[in-house]
Amino acid sequence: MRREVKYGLIGGSVALVAGVVGGFTLFGGSDESSPQEVRSADAKPGDSAPKVKTGPLSAKEVHTTAQGFLTAWQSGDAAKAAELTDHPDAAKGALETFAKRAKFSKVTLTPGTPAGGKVPYTVAAQIDYKGTKAPVSYGTSMTVERDTRTGKPRITWKPAVLHPGLAEGDELRTGEAEAPPIKAVDRNGAELTPQAHPALAGVLDNLRDKYGDKTNGKPGVELFIHRAKAAKASAQQPDKTLKELSKGTPGTLKTTLDAALQTAAEKAVKGKKSASAAAVKPSTGEILALANSPEKGFNLATQGSLAPGSTMKIVTSAMLMDKGMTSPGKEHPCPKYVTVGGWKFQNLDKTEIKHGTFAQSFAASCNNAFIGQAKDLADDDLTKEARDVFGIGLNWQTGIPTFDGAVPVQSDAQMAASLIGQGGVRMNPLNVASLSATVRAGSFHQPYIVAPSLDNRTLAKASRTMKPGTAAGLKSLMKLTATSGTAAEAMAGISGDVGAKTGSAEVDSQKKPNAWFTAYRDDVAAAAVVPASGHGGSNAGPLVRAILTAS
Template sequence: MGKRRRATERTNNRPLVIGGAIALVCVVGAAGAYFLLGGGAAADDRSADAAHHRLVKIGPPSASEVRTTATAFLMAWQHGDVAKAAAATDDSAAATQLLTGYGKDAHITGVTLTRGTPSGTSVPFSVKATVSYKGMSKPLAYASRLTVVRRAKDGVPLVRWQPSVVHPDLTEGDRLVTGEAGTPPVKALDRNGGELTTAKYPSLGTVLDGLREKYGKTAGGKAGIELRIARKAAKKGTQKTPDKTLVTLSEGTPGTVKTTLSPTLQAKAEQEVTTKDKASVVVMRPSTGEILAVANHDHGFNVAFQGSLAPGSTMKIVTSTLLFEKGLAKADKAHPCPKFVTYGGWKFQNDNKFEIKNGTFKSSFAASCNTAFISQATKLQNDDLTNVAQQIYGLSMNNWAIGVPTFDGAVPVQSAAQMAASLIGQGGVRMNPLNMASVVSTAKTGVFHQPYLVASSVDNRTLAKATRTMSASTQAQLREVLQYTAEAGTAAKAMAGLGPDYGAKTGSAEVDGQKQPNGWFTAWKGDLAAAGVVQAGGHGGDSAGPIVAALLRAGS
């Protein structure tokens, strides 16, 4: 007993905590499938040639292998053995770089990892540690997850390396850094002067990060000491994702930035997006471009401002502008809406293969008839839709300056079937709720006002402008078809009681590998406009429609 106790006393490494119990790492054999590597000899061949053959296990890692592999990796990481931890992953170079920076650049010490119960090959775990820098320290705690995979060449189970293993908010190219924040903090205010915080408005995390990135150095603040995620540099032509603060060791002195957000509508938007999984919404004022609310069901990525999704039939607002401008459609004139139209080798159809006989363009728009738009593809040039989107709606130019990073829509020049698909918001067309709120605002007023969150007078930045406006005839027809859709078309149920100064368009966008389409809805009521998407929500009138309509009612 004495010898055993002394041996224990000489052990310096702390044990990995697993569900409150000390982990004992052992290699356990498990039944599974194997293949023979190196030739055709049987596994039990005792000849000299058998030395050149070995069995390689295939198939998913067993429960025992998952536990053993995860435990070995977590123990090595906890004990600061970067080389051993990295060797337990399928990308030792990338793992070495990030795990080395965990201690060296992020100044994280005293790491304790607690493994949770595996689910298949996925293993949750929690992290408790201390961030220490120049005599200051603060606790750090968060949850993460790893996945165990089998290396194809030899069947060895390993941790699949991805930055989110180290911290769930890390993506490829990001780093953890502790030190003086590169940018001083800001105190963001709503349009009435009230402070905007994530405690009040959970969706605003990425927005507040973006405001700090943009205005921190000019708003009069002083940087503090923080552990933060330093984001990778942006690709050419894109906007950098703001850094994210994880732990504040010493408070900086914040500067002040006033936004256009309405506290009433922001609170309502936060409430509405909780009603549907993966819902996102934006509210703005068509006459000025002021953004009044932005909210997402999921708070990790700002889909409302930076999402890149096919907008489905809401794109028919832009396509209708093109058809009206070219004289290929008139709101009250007869227009074909057959069950099927073939173009570029693709056969297009309407929802449930409906058709409208002897109908007008207005009735086709209100019923969201795909073939009414595809049928005009033979009379269009490949760049027609792109030109209208850029010149009239200010889209797809990557030049919006709203005060935080955005994706400004994409309407690429395409040909054949993809060009036809673009006319109904599929193909290569990509949008987000901010883009579509802007589209319906332009349709309502006839003039593009770039959306903005911070007034341009704050930093003298230049807002994007359209190079031309739509004709008065086109605007009148757009308002007519949008009003009719809100009154008697696919948007009527959601928009009930909001007329007469209103208009709306629904959309459903198919996504490969997704059972239900993304549901879209964009509408105006008076001098309010809103757009929303519910990913995998099905028909836009039923999913995104009630969210958008509730916000228009709240702001009326």
């Protein structure tokens, strides 16, 4: 039965320190290469304009510049240190406020062995905050490069020169934490810790950042990175604790997560180079599990932005049935080739379904059965269905940073590609799990991880629901796919009210497509993606199965 489509187109002001012992011996080095000198670009023949050095920096130039910078910084001369960077104004301001905000004194800078223009060094200091003292030490580095305008060696200025964890706009601070620590618990009261659930470490940081002050906890005193406010909520990073000077009292924060499903999701993705999964409760939208591999780093499950491939056919099918263009039992062939907007689309291995029904084309995930409808659609039909019925692209208020999906208005071939989850369509496992949840519930319930009553936030609401016939038809399509279609192998033996959809999304420069799978079983819906792995049923299907069978 497998006809997972190959999506293809044929054709065409404060001193840094007080009481610091200045001066130190930097690394040694010789002038291993002599840089060339060229006349200034403004010079005219016969002028005696100064020559500008070009070419790689010598070891002596790196040595002198780095030593001068560290010496000036350590002695509290921010202006002198800043002049050795490529952005003196920004560097001066940051250097002048660095120790004051971090409550550092007795700063010592110890250089390591340079590698080309990169110079590592250790920053050691004493934190002194309201009588509480504590040592701190960490490593970072600077990069010395030649200024193309003046020819002089200059340090490339960036916040990480001060601390490796700092990005643009971030600050290193010592003081009372901006939020108390939290004791996060699942829906049944079981504690969720980053030790027991490493995949939740970033989520727990986000929850503390946003809801810590809404618990009964008390903040401690910490050295922490205060994050700059991101332009988009989905990109906002939580503050990061670097050192505790005095422990705070954790406040209990109840989440919607289910520890058993969370464990199952984590085990399912574990060991894969890249994989992500999410589960939600269809009747309410409550998030039950989130897992990623690798465990640390970017949260693909909630913030990823990938083409969802054929899982998008859930939305496309709802749109076609809502518009009266098809129904499960209606004859709906899937030809080998379809041309839209001057581009010729073909099914994987040039397969076709000549006299089949729409249900058969859906269960076999035959692309051209969907692409062939493009000529009878308005450019914004799919966008409206995704947004107004499935909530994709609305501003979700989940309680943590999320990317809430995108189905842009497109035309011609790009619009046709969007019908099968390619083109400009972008989602993540949480979005796709929500698609299945909407089918199971019959209407959209915005996913969330903390009850909206905690902060009186308003959840996103879809402006309409599917027509009753569409809702029933879509459930029958997903059930057929789960029992005898492309999802049958992964769903074999799973009882209850079930439905599923597979997906394979092609990506330029990848030999294998991203594998997608989404399904529901009673009041649990889940989705998973395994990038660059192949077919959805065989690669992402087992991940979703593991979650559903743990419920």
